[in-house]
Amino acid sequence: MSRPDHIAASGPGRLYRGQTAIDFFGRRMIGAALAAIVVVVTIGSLLVQGLNLGLDFEGGQAWDVPANDSFDVSDAEQVLDDNGISITGSKIQRRESTGDESDAIVSVQIEEVSEEQAETLTQAFADASGSTVNDVGFSFTSSSWGSEITEKALRALVIFLIIVAIFISIRFEWRMAVAALAAMAHDVLFAVGIYTVFQFEVTPATVIAFLTILGYSLYDTIVVFDRVQENEGKYASVRMPYADVVNISMNQVLMRSINTSISSLLPVASLLLIGSGLLGAVTLREFALALLVGMISGIYSSIFVAAPLLATLRANTGRASRRERLTGEDLRAAVIGAGVTGRVVDSSTPTADDDDGSTLAARSRPKRDDGDDSDLVKTAAVHQPAEKILSHPPRPRKKKRR
Amino acid sequence: MTRRLWVSLIATTLLVVIAFGSNVSTGNNPKLGLDLQGGASVILEPVESGATSEDLVVVRSLIRDELERTGIAEPDVRVQGATIVVDLPGVKDTQEALDSVDVSGIVELRPVVNFFECNTGAEPTDGVSIDPNATPAAGTLGLEVPDAESVKRRSAPDDTAPDTDTAPDTDTEPDTDTEPDTDTEPVETDEPVEPADDEPAGDEPVDDVLTDDVLADLLPDDDAPIVPDLSAATLNGNELLISRDGEPLCVGPAQGSGEVFERQSATVAINNGFEVSVELRAGQGEATWNNLSAQCFSGAATCPIQGVGNGARGRLAIVLDDVIQSAPSVNQPAFNGAVSITGQFDQSEAQDLANILNRGAFPVEMEAQEARTVSASAGGDSLRAAIIAGLLGVALVLTFLLFYYRWIALVILSGLTIWGLTVYSAAAFVSGATNYSLSLAGVTGIIVAVGVTVDSYVVFFERMKDEIRNGRTLKNAAPRSFKMTWRTIWSADLVSVIGAAILFWLSVGSVRGFALFLGITTLCDLFVCYFFTRPAVLLLARSKFMQGRRAFGLEVAS
Numbered sequence: 018m019s020r021p022d023h024i025a026a027s028g029p030g031r032l033y034r035g036q037t038a039i040d041f042f043g044r045r046m047i048g049a050a051l052a053a054i055v056v057v058v059t060i061g062s063l064l065v066q067g068l069n070l071g072l073d074f075e076g077g078q079a080w081d082v083p084a085n086d087s088f089d090v091s092d093a094e095q096v097l098d099d100n101g102i103s104i105t106g107s108k109i110q111r112r113e114s115t116g117d118e119s120d121a122i123v124s125v126q127i128e129e130v131s132e133e134q135a136e137t138l139t140q141a142f143a144d145a146s147g148s149t150v151n152d153v154g155f156s157f158t159s160s161s162w163g164s165e166i167t168e169k170a171l172r173a174l175v176i177f178l179i180i181v182a183i184f185i186s187i188r189f190e191w192r193m194a195v196a197a198l199a200a201m202a203h204d205v206l207f208a209v210g211i212y213t214v215f216q217f218e219v220t221p222a223t224v225i226a227f228l229t230i231l232g233y234s235l236y237d238t239i240v241v242f243d244r245v246q247e248n249e250g251k252y253a254s255v256r257m258p259y260a261d262v263v264n265i266s267m268n269q270v271l272m273r274s275i276n277t278s279i280s281s282l283l284p285v286a287s288l289l290l291i292g293s294g295l296l297g298a299v300t301l302r303e304f305a306l307a308l309l310v311g312m313i314s315g316i317y318s319s320i321f322v323a324a325p326l327l328a329t330l331r332a333n334t335g336r337a338s339r340r341e342r343l344t345g346e347d348l349r350a351a352v353i354g355a356g357v358t359g360r361v362v363d364s365s366t367p368t369a370d371d372d373d374g375s376t377l378a379a380r381s382r383p384k385r386d387d388g389d390d391s392d393l394v395k396t397a398a399v400h401q402p403a404e405k406i407l408s409h410p411p412r413p414r415k416k417k418r419r
Numbered sequence: 420m421t422r423r424l425w426v427s428l429i430a431t432t433l434l435v436v437i438a439f440g441s442n443v444s445t446g447n448n449p450k451l452g453l454d455l456q457g458g459a460s461v462i463l464e465p466v467e468s469g470a471t472s473e474d475l476v477v478v479r480s481l482i483r484d485e486l487e488r489t490g491i492a493e494p495d496v497r498v499q500g501a502t503i504v505v506d507l508p509g510v511k512d513t514q515e516a517l518d519s520v521d522v523s524g525i526v527e528l529r530p531v532v533n534f535f536e537c538n539t540g541a542e543p544t545d546g547v548s549i550d551p552n553a554t555p556a557a558g559t560l561g562l563e564v565p566d567a568e569s570v571k572r573r574s575a576p577d578d579t580a581p582d583t584d585t586a587p588d589t590d591t592e593p594d595t596d597t598e599p600d601t602d603t604e605p606v607e608t609d610e611p612v613e614p615a616d617d618e619p620a621g622d623e624p625v626d627d628v629l630t631d632d633v634l635a636d637l638l639p640d641d642d643a644p645i646v647p648d649l650s651a652a653t654l655n656g657n658e659l660l661i662s663r664d665g666e667p668l669c670v671g672p673a674q675g676s677g678e679v680f681e682r683q684s685a686t687v688a689i690n691n692g693f694e695v696s697v698e699l700r701a702g703q704g705e706a707t708w709n710n711l712s713a714q715c716f717s718g719a720a721t722c723p724i725q726g727v728g729n730g731a732r733g734r735l736a737i738v739l740d741d742v743i744q745s746a747p748s749v750n751q752p753a754f755n756g757a758v759s760i761t762g763q764f765d766q767s768e769a770q771d772l773a774n775i776l777n778r779g780a781f782p783v784e785m786e787a788q789e790a791r792t793v794s795a796s797a798g799g800d801s802l803r804a805a806i807i808a809g810l811l812g813v814a815l816v817l818t819f820l821l822f823y824y825r826w827i828a829l830v831i832l833s834g835l836t837i838w839g840l841t842v843y844s845a846a847a848f849v850s851g852a853t854n855y856s857l858s859l860a861g862v863t864g865i866i867v868a869v870g871v872t873v874d875s876y877v878v879f880f881e882r883m884k885d886e887i888r889n890g891r892t893l894k895n896a897a898p899r900s901f902k903m904t905w906r907t908i909w910s911a912d913l914v915s916v917i918g919a920a921i922l923f924w925l926s927v928g929s930v931r932g933f934a935l936f937l938g939i940t941t942l943c944d945l946f947v948c949y950f951f952t953r954p955a956v957l958l959l960a961r962s963k964f965m966q967g968r969r970a971f972g973l974e975v976a977s
Contacts, residue, residue, distance in 0.1 A: 073495075110795070114791050154500075158499045159498035160497065161496055163483065170922070170930045173921055173925035173930070177917065180921060181918065184914060184917060221928070222858075222860040224930065225860035225929060226860070235915075235918075236871060236912070236914065240874070273878055279816070280820065280877065281871070282870070284816065284866045285812070286812065287812030292805055292808030292809075296807060301805060312867075
């Protein structure tokens with residue numbers, strides 16, 4: 018079949034071979050606009066309607082219904098369902114003394130409902146369990162997730178974010194820390210936004226889902242930034258515009274991002290569709306939905322939010338670059354590992370180690386000819402023998418040009 | 420080189436399989452949370468009626484903290500009606516549940532009436548069995564001696580505020596002259612200033628110091644001749660109680676409870692030895708405390724001076740569950756805002772005392788009424804559904820990867836299996852050792868972690884694809900790619916581990932449980948990646964098996 022370096026004709030083929038040349042940086046405004054929408058909608062909705070906090074946060078009402086042969090947990094669920102109360106946010110448990118079935122009770126906790134509805138429910142429980150209203154214990158319950166848990170968690174989170182920012186600043190650089198945290202905030206806001214806009218009930222599991230999203234987002238962004246940093250070193254001597262480095266890196270990690278997304282999302286989608294859909298485990302539904310949304314957002318944001326933001330932050334640093342950003346075929350050439358040198362390489366003279374046909378590929382490509390060939394410092398993207406570029410940064414130039 | 424790779428591969432596989440096998444065969448499974456497996460439920464009621472719902476909410480928080488502190492993870496504590504319901508995950512024995520929630524005794528403040536016996540009633544006594552040199556009871560005296568000596572050197576007869584001289588009123592730092600009884604030095608530094616000390620300054624000591632007489636170190640080991648007469652227990656509401664150090668003290672009726680202290684304000688500091696500081700609750704709390712401290716300082720009938728000499732003061736016992744936790748002597752008549760207790764504690768003793776002062780803030784005493792078992796709250800099918808759906812999802816992922824990466828995806832298959840077994844063993848070990856249980860959120864968290872784990876393979880293989888596309892042989896590409904991949908993976912995983920560690924240390928409840936399992940899965944990922952995936956891929960890449968096969972659907976240079 019084809020040579021490994023043959024540029025595939027179809028889009029998916031190029032994607033599979035890592036030969037894409039998408040100008041992510043050029044499309045950064047789309048990412049920014051979408052991110053802005055997410056932030057505005059979420060914050061707006063939070064201000065207007067807030068979050069629908071569940072039983073564990075706000076407390077509610079509880080019934081202790083005597084259990085017997087004809088009344089158990091599933092019957093209690095049925096009663097709630099008949100009265101139009103969501104089982105997702107309720108806790109239904111069977112309580113009994115050890116080894117003593119006779120005094121077993123079914124305890125039902127639900128979010129606070131109106132007084133009339135509570136009375137209706139008391140009656141319904143009494144009827145369903147074959148007892149009288151007096152046998153059904155009714156009381157109000159407090160939250161079990163007190164404010165001090167939230168406070169401690171928030172404090173821990175703030176410290177975590179500070180340390181992560183310091184870590185990224187040391188391991189990479191501070192602008193990457195800013196970009197990574199911005200992307201992370203975007204993802205968490207997105208997930209929270211889904212909850213506030215659709216008024217899904219927030220349970221402790223939801224909080225865990227948000228934290229999972231937060232961790233996943235940071236992870237994904239760091240994997241992407243690691244490639245950016247690597248490429249930065251590789252192109253250090255050619256005065257590559259930072260946007261190009263970012264673009265090249267994004268295209269190089271694109272396949273990885275897609276594969277990882279599929280691998281991460283399939284189990285969660287399966288939880289959502291099969292677990293809560295087919296198998297009817299309703300408690301899984303909103304949790305899996307939050308995760309799914311957050312993870313999609315995490316993958317999206319590492320490429321469309323974090324990376325362009327990083328490029329923007331870096332735009333005016335360092336030495337001014339010598340040329341316009343690479344696009345189209347030039348970008349593709351850079352992406353597939355051909356080096357970008359500062360010189361126009363005479364394509365008619367094959368380089369010494371032209372043994373894998375890469376120069377051939379470069380020659381067969383229509384050369385960009387926009388009339389400023391006279392400018393000798395213009396940088397052209399050319400295929401170089403890949404081994405030279407792939408794992409080592411180019412040797413520093415020995416003498417000053419011109 | 421090849422040999423080392425084989426050793427790593429085989430050792431890791433064996434280790435993981437054996438760990439898993441032994442866990443399964445001994446029935447050491449990860450504990451499941453309340454929502455998945457249920458547990459035990461204890462209902463607590465206030466001992467006396469009249470507790471307000473605010474009181475109960477406060478007690479709820481305190482019980483939660485106390486349970487977490489004693490190592491019971493993720494309890495579900497809530498106020499229900501006029502009771503408090505405590506659900507404990509993973510506990511099946513109701514008696515065990517009752518024992519573990521018995522944390523709600525209240526701390527009492529009782530003036531010390533007498534040392535060793537209660538016969539003398541409430542009358543002030545001048546030092547029992549004063550015999551400056553001999554007898555085991557000299558323990559008391561031994562304790563008092565340095566104090567008495569130092570006091571002799573003091574010229575001011577009316578040193579009501581021995582420690583305000585060096586502390587400006589606005590100074591909130593602990594004083595340096597904390598005057599532990601056995602240490603005369605700080606007292607000496609006091610001396611030059613002492614006479615000049617005037618009363619107004621003594622009225623507003625900002626930093627207030629008690630000294631805790633720790634007798635244990637001073638008492639001779641053979642205190643056999645002294646047998647406290649515990650039968651003469653109650654007289655005028657006085658009781659003979661034993662302190663944690665084994666010191667028998669006769670204490671008067673409780674004149675205050677731990678409520679005088681600000682909630683959760685007790686801290687341990689190092690200041691000339693360990694020091695426990697606690698804030699007084701403004702208003703009622705401070706008034707109650709100062710009323711007590713004034714009695715003890717001046718040696719009123721209710722709180723007579725213990726020991727001899729000018730510096731000897733009455734002592735105030737902090738009592739919990741009829742055990743004297745500490746009985747410091749009171750060095751000032753009035754305290755402003757905060758109290759600090761010094762003495763010869765080691766760090767754990769000081770921490771214990773701080774914990775007791777903190778939990779002492781129970782506004783009402785609670786009593787466990789009954790314990791019952793509870794069923795899973797998420798519905799019995801949830802776990803099964805989560806596992807079935809999760810496994811199906813993972814199977815889909817593997818099918819996709821097999822299709823995408825062809826032969827080399829076999830490594831992912833075996834690597835994920837090894838990872839899964841490792842996580843299982845680690846979860847079983849951790850939940851056995853720490854009480855943390857796997858909730859539904861935890862199970863789904865692990866399913867999400869599958870994605871992150873697969874990512875390390877994807878990063879690795881995509882990198883290899885790059886290298887191969889650029890003309891490397893498979894054998895050559897593998898080690899180079901791993902080097903770059905490892906860098907990426909540990910950077911990204913380290914962030915997760917840092918996050919897990921911080922959330923684990925600083926937060927409580929289910930957030931903590933989440934952090935624990937995030938940490939476990941991430942560390943397992945790093946472990947499997949380095950000790951299994953690396954040798955597996957490197958060996959596969961150089962094996963004859965892979966030669967001539969299209970590893971990534973790309974033609975591999977040979």
